[in-house]
Amino acid sequence: MTHSTTVKQKELFGHPVGLYILFLTEMWERFSYYGMRALLVLYMTTSALGNDPRGAGLGWTDQEALALYGWYTMLVYVMSIPGGMIADKLLGQKKAVLIGAIVLCLGHGVLVLTDTWAFYTGLGLVILGVGMLKPNISTMVGGLYREGDIRRDKGFSIFYIGINLGSLLATLIIGLVVAEWGWHAGFGLAGVVMVLGLINYIAGLKYLSHVGDIDRHSNDENEISYGELFGKLFTSKKQLFISFVLFVVSLFGWYKLGWAYGLLFVFLTVITALLMMIYKELESQVFKDRFLVLLLSFIMVIIFWGAFEQAGGLMNLYTESNTRRVLFGWEIPTVMFQSLNAGFITIFATIVAGIWAKRQLKGKEASSLFKMALGIIIMGFGFLFMVFAAMEFQQSGSSSMIWLVLAYFFHTIGELCLSPVALSFITKLAPIKYASLMMGVYFAATGLGSKVAGIVGESASEFGEYAVFLGILVFTVIIGTIFIFLLKPLKRLTHGAEDNEREINDDLTEGFELADEKIN
Structure with a gap:
């Protein structure tokens, strides 16, 4: 792939202008995705008779809705593998992102229609669009910087803000839109903002002229x-x-x-x-051992997202049906509770990064594997509060929303321990020539976790929310603990992949730089 290594780029606030083009494109794409994700299960389970003030839904059972939710959220990420391969071999990242954005606009546009065929067609187009856009836009961010450019980490931190800002705006706004104008207005809003993202991307292509193209004449030995x-x-x-x-x-x-x-x-x-x-x-046993550790880490990724993605599924339904959502006389729309995750990320990302930095400076355990295992445990303890919520509901017929707030808080802290670290871990252990593919496999593992979330959520119709929340709590804590016990042999198999890093490693540095961006 060609990169901007020999051409002087226009800069804004010390970074290539192209970074801000990609920032806004990803922000609007994430707005459309998380807005859709927050509405999906609620829309499917709303009565088809039109007696809900938000309009007619599909009238599905919770089990049916959670099953489709699992397939949808899985395929969105699994499609990252063919999306990345198509970009690598046929189109280049720049064209792949453009096509993905166009397909996403079409998908959200179709979802505005009320016919059943439009619902399935729209979901299919969104899956294809995200699969083309998601794995390739991040690669383009890296391509904006020369090799060794110290601004690269900060650039990714700025880009990361766009992801969470899109999620936060979507979950705050789209619930209010649906409450006022109905489900399909919410779907339409997701389409409108994706059109904004597409317009922004096309208008900014002149700042991306030297990134994201295929070098047809390259003889790169890593290909x-x-x-x-x-x-x-x-x-x-x-x-x-x-x-x-x-x-x-x-x-x-x-x-x-x-x-x-x-x-x-x-x-x-x-x-x-x-x-x-x-x-x-692979050429040596060192590379083979690291590859095996990387694949084992994907088990943690699947388990983590299998529990975490209950947010858009079972926890969403629980919030709608079983939670007292009235605050100062106003009933908070269910969708707005999804904003807690993005809001907590904005507040606590730098605090979590600081804690890990202090541990590392004191010579305490702060390896990527340890962070990921601890992240699973912390996230799992978030379901303890959902257990308390289910107990309160059994006793009084409803539960306080404070349990949801606490659950989302622990889920977010767990995410901050695992998600950015897992991405960094891939770059440390994956062989260079397979790095892009392994990033796609990571997204596929995330997608499989989402499917697991749907399957687990479906079981609530048989076993009840209390049993499901308690089961997730116990299982995640056990798995995280097992990986902590296996930490020493797994670290030996990495053959010192993290031993020669800076005092504060890359993912911690990103956290501090994220703080700097928020302050300034």
């Missing part, structure tokens, strides 16, 4: 042909046998669970085969 890897699969007996067994399991899943799960299992079989061939082709 890899995925076709060659799959071709070698047929000469590797063990890997081929494992892939065949997984494919047979996929066909069985297709037969027993339906075509959707069958396709998912086939997709996972393909990705597993690719990862096995990458492992086999």
Whole structure:
């Protein structure tokens, strides 16, 4: 890929102007995504008779709505893998982001219509659009800076603000719009802001002229042909046998669970085969050990998001039906509770970063694996407050919203320990030539976690919210604790990947720089 290494770029506040173009594009894209995410389950479970002041919904059961919610949130992220590959090999990131933004506008536009076909078509277009845009716009941010440019971390911190600002604005505003004008006005608002993002991106392309294109004449030794890897699969007996067994399991899943799960299992079989061939082709045992640790860390990612994504699913439904939401005589729209996460991130990101910095300066344990495991435990304890909420509901028929506030607070602290650290961990352990693919696999793991969240949420119709919240609490604490016990052998397998970092490592530095941006 070509980068802006030889061309003088226009700058604003010490950074390339292109950064702010990408900042605004991502902000509006995240507004549209999180706005849609906050409405989805509530819209599907609202009566189709039109007796709700927000208008007619689809009239689905909670179980049906959570099932589709799981598929939707999973596919949005799983599509990052083909989206990244298409950009790498065919279009370049710049064109991929443009196409993704256009498809997103079409998707949200279709969702304004009230027909059932429009609902499914709109969701499908949003999935495709995010898959093209999400994995590639972050890559373009990195391409704005020369290798070794000390401003790069700060640039990503500014970009990160755009993500959370979009989420915060969406969850604060879109609930009020729906309460006043109905569901499809909310869907329409998501489309309008995505059009703003598209206009901003097109207008700013002149500031992105040297980033995000494919270098057709490059002979970069780090480039890899995925076709060659799959071709070698047929000469590797063990890997081929494992892939065949997984494919047979996929066909069985297709037969027993339906075509959707069958396709998912086939997709996972393909990705597993690719990862096995990458492992086999790695040049040294050091790289192979690091690769295995990276894959194990993705287990934590799946489990974390499997619990965390209850926010848009089961916790959203619980807020709507079981929570006293009246404050000073005004009933707070359910969707607005989704803004707590983004708001807490804005407030506590620098505090969490500071705590880790002090631990590291004192020589205490502050490795990425430790942070991620602790993040799962902290997030899991957030469900303790949902257990208290469910207990109060069983006793009195409703529960206080303070339990939701506390739950979202712990979820956010857990997210700050795991999410940015996991992204940084990938760049430390993934072989250079496979770094983009592994970033896509990370997003796919996030998506699988979202699907797990839907499946777990569905079980509430059978076991009840109390049992589900308690089960998530116990399971996450156990898994996080297991990884902490395995910390020493896992760190040995990284072969000192984090030993030679600066006193304050990259993800902590990003936190401090995020604080600087907020203060100034």
